[in-house]
């Protein structure tokens with residue numbers, strides 16, 4: 001049996017579709033149920049940011065999570081496979097017509113990706129003030145909470161509709177299949193077989 005933590009929503013559905021094609025089974029969560037057990041798999045329905053926590057603690061053998069979440073937290077996990085789902089980038093958002101002013105003595109950034117933003121500026125040896133937000137990041141420059149933002153961009157529509165422009169990209173991201181290290185050694189054959197079958201669906 002393999003336990004797999006999936007992030008609630010579209011990525012979970014798209015991942016289950018790949019499992020359905022790979023194993024010729026139907027995998028659907030019933031109504032409000034958070035566990036789906038079938039054909040040797042136990043899928044868990046969890047919040048995106050919680051996926052690595054379940055896998056780190058071994059409550060799930062595997063999980064599906066965006067590369068940006070992994071980079072932000074630097075977990076000690078195995079990245080098994082890029083599922084090529086949920087492609088997006090982590091990029092700057094600037095007020096329309098403005099540019100990143102690298103001459104400013106200190107830039108204020110609003111973001112949910114604190115570490116990724118901090119690393120970017122450390123490499124440039126620039127002083128930066130980071131304001132941690134949990135959502136609606138695009139609002140921050142509009143009300144002068146921050147000079148600019150670092151956020152996920154998929155279509156760019158959210159920034160556009162809020163008078164922001166997509167600035168430089170910091171990293172590309174997509175959903176990855178991750179594995180708990182102990183699980184990997186204890187269930188290596190099962191996990192490698194799974195990897196092969198899912199890879200064939202990409």
Ligand code: PRP
Nearest residue numbers: 135136151152153154155156157158159
């Ligand atoms: C992300 C991100 C942006 C939006 C970008 O939020 O924070 O707001 O998607 O998408 P777009 O470029 O296609 O407009 P998400 O919907 O993932 O919600 P979250 O803030 O709860 O993570």
